[in-house]
Amino acid sequence: MSASPSRRAEIVRKTSETDIRLSLDLDGTGRSELASGIGFLDHMLTALSKHSLIDLTVAAKGDLHIDFHHTVEDIGIVLGQALNKALGEKRGIRRYGSALVPMDEALAEAAIDISGRPFLAWTVPFARDKVGEMDTELFEEFFRAFAMNAGITLHITLKAGTNQHHIAEGVFKAVGRALRMAVEPDPRMAGAIPSTKGSLAG
Numbered sequence: 114m115s116a117s118p119s120r121r122a123e124i125v126r127k128t129s130e131t132d133i134r135l136s137l138d139l140d141g142t143g144r145s146e147l148a149s150g151i152g153f154l155d156h157m158l159t160a161l162s163k164h165s166l167i168d169l170t171v172a173a174k175g176d177l178h179i180d181f182h183h184t185v186e187d188i189g190i191v192l193g194q195a196l197n198k199a200l201g202e203k204r205g206i207r208r209y210g211s212a213l214v215p216m217d218e219a220l221a222e223a224a225i226d227i228s229g230r231p232f233l234a235w236t237v238p239f240a241r242d243k244v245g246e247m248d249t250e251l252f253e254e255f256f257r258a259f260a261m262n263a264g265i266t267l268h269i270t271l272k273a274g275t276n277q278h279h280i281a282e283g284v285f286k287a288v289g290r291a292l293r294m295a296v297e298p299d300p301r302m303a304g305a306i307p308s309t310k311g312s313l314a315g
């Protein structure tokens with residue numbers, strides 16, 4: 114049923130700030146093995162994998178003694194690169210995906226276009242600077258890096274919420290659900306590229 118025989122990718126990226134190995138399978142079951150070095154980010158990526166049904170393995174060693182910025186941003190970069198690579202020509206996919214996900218009092222919305230045109234619209238106000246040990250401002254950095262490197266248009270909007278953990282988790286679950294829809298093979302597309310231009314290369 115998948116658009117191509119294999120929609121997997123592995124990316125290895127090493128800089129003076131981070132050393133990351135990431136692999137994913139778009140036609141997975143939501144299994145993940147995460148070792149980012151940041152507990153809260155692992156928790157969020159588990160939710161993303163589970164709700165996108167994308168199998169995800171991340172092993173990262175970053176300069177966490179400075180702060181979490183480089184590691185979070187670079188994992189976003191590599192996740193985006195891997196998604197783009199695994200999608201290939203983007204034949205037969207639904208292309209658009211959206212989800213509105215409640216988590217107790219929090220309500221998060223994500224809308225995705227696998228467009229080839231990188232864009233992030235981020236409207237997620239956090240009332241506090243930290244959730245766990247993680248700076249809440251880094252979530253925007255993560256999703257910007259992801260969207261830019263995946264070549265997708267991504268809108269994330271918080272509709273309601275006060276608890277920082279619920280807000281962050283609702284956002285990752287919403288993105289996961291939207292991704293699941295957008296990358297899913299659409300049997301009616303019969304392997305065609307879902308664009309009137311005939312290309313989603315950007």
Ligand SMILES: [Mn+2]
Binds near residue numbers: 156278282
């Ligand atoms: Mn949680």
